[in-house]
Amino acid sequence: MSLQDEPAGTLQRSELAPVPPPAAPLPGARRLKRTDAIAEAVKDWIVLNALRPGDRLPQEKALMAQFKASKGTIREALKALETQGLIRSRTGPGGGAFVAEQSGEHAMALLANYFFFRQPSIRDIYALRKRLEPDLAASLAGQLGEDDFRRLEATMRLYDHPPATTGEEYQQRLAELEFHGILAELCPNPALGFICRFLQTLLANLTICRRIYDIPNPELRDAGLSYQIRLLRALKSGDAETASAVMHEHMCAAERYMESCEAEFRSGFLKL
Structure with a gap:
């Protein structure tokens, strides 16, 4: 399943750039855990596409395919973003992960x-x-x-x-x-x-x-x-x-x- 097939809020999927792969660490820099690297890549994607609060992230299966990662790894990465207050999750019909409103x-x-x-x-x-x-x-x-x-x-x-x-x-x-x-x-x-x-x-x-x-x-x-x-x-x-x-x-x-x-x-x- 392509990320281009996944809806994201009110934006048209054709307008969105794909989620980039995790960035390679700079020489001498501490290497991020796999889940942290995926979380950072998703954050980059949110910024790259100028997503706003309420816009939906790619669904779990699409992220698994993009990063060649297990369901558990993707869920851990998304949980890290949720803990930071950057996304919120919703279950049931129309559920998924959404960009959260940021509070100063x-x-x-x-x-x-x-x-x-x-x-x-x-x-x-x-x-x-x-x-x-x-x-x-x-x-x-x-x-x-x-x-x-x-x-x-x-x-x-x-x-x-x-x-x-x-x-x-x-x-x-x-x-x-x-x-x-x-x-x-x-x-x-x-x-x-x-x-x-x-x-x-x-x-x-x-x-x-x-x-x-x-x-x-x-x-x-x-x-x-x-x-x-x-x-x-x-x-x-x-x-x-x-x-x-x-x-x-x-x-x-x-x-x-x-x-x-x-x-x-x-x-x-x-x-x-």
Whole structure:
């Protein structure tokens, strides 16, 4: 059975290139297991044909013929792709393997596992935020629409007033981070946006940061709002240089505050 006979979502099979054979390893590179090599070849095929979520992969028999592999080997390769969240399987009539919708949150959760036993410090995270988020802000100058600004302003309204409880204080601090998360989501450079959002997620999940976010600090909230108002003004006017400068100033001020609180916790002035 030819791969050309297998349906793939709404695409016509005649439009699809065949699944390539597994790539030969580079000299000195670790040789992949057979199942891993097949999984990589299928991933290459998805990219080569610009498949979208919901498009169907070639059926099992076609993959067995293409790779001259057993049913068990093909199923193990597909299972690896499913574990990575790249495909989903469906049984019954019309079933098979389909390209899955990719979730940024899922990808960040998987990546965060790498740092589970080697958590970065506040300084580590801000060393990158100070470099990357000014570039992110500059890339958005003059690029956002009215709906984007309404979304950012609605987020700011969550923390433009004193909190009534400690719980609200914490939620306001998360909302401040979400403001930056929205900017990351809107970034025209998806790689830059993803990295900035991931750094924000790491920061929010640090144990020391959760303790810091519980500390009432109206001056910090007012300062953050001031930076964000200036930033929105620069973004609306298309002033990339000012947007970058405001964001860098904001990141430096936030780093100083977070590190001073961390030092007080470590010295015992604040209770962990």
